[in-house]
Amino acid sequence: MGHSVVVLEKDPRVGRSLAGGLRPHFSVQLIHSREELRDRMAHNRPEAVVLNIEQWLLTDVEHLHHDFPKMPIVCTHRIPDEEMWMAALEAGASDICPADDVDSVLTSVLRSMALSQSAAA
Secondary structure, rough: OOOEEEEOOHHHHHHHHHHHHOOOOOOEEOOHHHHHHHHHHHHHHOOEEEEEEEOOHHHHHHHHHHHHHOOEEEEOOOOOOOHHHHHHHHHHEEEEEOOHHHHHHHHHHHHHHHHHHHHOO
């Protein structure tokens, strides 16, 4: 289990749910602030980030994508719509999923990681 995923989520219930769903597949770090994210990115180099865009901005996604262009960023939102999905992809996200749909987030992270690894090969 070498792959690590950082989950950036302010709602503890949603965060625990997402972390629980991802844990069988990844080492998961649940964090609650931009500062903590920057710190983790610098020291741990996770393979993917799951980030709730209701609490953080698309500019955060843009900065992350700019600094770590190959790393998948899966955004979550309570009720993502088409417009939000397009904006998230334009900002550099791999995908956007409903925050409470753990299976969807997991599938997206796995798919995005597989794509980024095959692109790097």
